[in-house]
Amino acid sequence: MRDPVATRETILEAASNLLAKDGPEGISLSAVAHLASVNRGTAYQHFETRERLIEATVQWVSDKLFRAVFGDPATLGERRVEEADVSGLTERLCDFAMENPDLCRVWLQQVLASPDPRQDPFWREYAGxxxxxxxxDMAEPDIDVEVLSVVNLAGVFFWPILARAHAADPRRRKELARRFSREILRLSLFGTMRAEAFPAIVGRVRGENPGAGPAADR
Structure with a gap:
């Protein structure tokens, strides 16, 4: 007799493979049951509808992401940002994305398109x-948390497209993951533009003159 917990895990792993390969459109209970080597009735016992299966699969991926980057959610508790290992977190995120590129991109699309991304555990902790x-007082002023979260994750999850096109072996892909994590850290520390050279842009970012710029002249 099958272990229900193990069967559910097998179904979700099969669904995640289809999600990564074909997106949500490629998931059906029949296709997932076939890939998981279970009968369709068993799949329906665990997930009554295709929509429930997709929702559970996205949550399953979120849990994998969470554990890879932050650790066990059951023992994590409220992390103090002052004590966070920022370099380690960034490297673990980049490593997971490099090894699971398609899955990460589909997960991000599903979460951002959901009515409330904060319901997703990984997004809630990452953006939080x-x-x-x-x-x-460690942060620069005027950070738009939601925008910054999307920009970071989109970059991390799309970098593997370039990396995998130019790296034939795992060692080289690891090097490219490290290269990306270093640039994220550098941007977080220094940015790319010296503020004193762009006073008008500084004002615009701070909301002092929202209409400034080329668009306002037209």
Missing amino acids: SFGRFAKT
């Missing part, structure tokens, strides 16, 4: 950590 950081 930026929010907590933005309230400390």
Whole structure:
């Protein structure tokens, strides 16, 4: 007799493979049951509808992401941003994305398109950590937490497209993951533009003159 917990895990792993390969459109209970080597009735016992299966699969991926980057959610508790290993978190995120590129991109698309991304555990912790950081005196002012979270994750999850096109072996892909994590850290520390050279842009970012710029002249 099959272990229900193990069967559910097998079904979700099969569904995640289809999700990564074909997106949500490629998932059906029949296709997932076939890939998981279970009968369709068993799949329906665990997930009554295709929509429930997709929802559970996205949550399953989120849990994998969470554990890879932050650790066990059951023992994590409220992390103090002052004590966070920012370099380690960034490297673990980049490593997971490099090994699971398609899955990460589909997960991000599904979460951002959902009615409330904050319901997703990984998104809630990732964006939440930026929010907590933005309230400390370690942060630059005027951080848009939601925008920054999307920009970071989109970059991390799309970099493997270039990396895998130019790296034939795992060692080289690891090097490219490290290269990306270093640039994220450098941008977080220094950015790319010296503020004193762009006073008008500084004002615009701070909301002092929202209409400034080429668009306002037209």
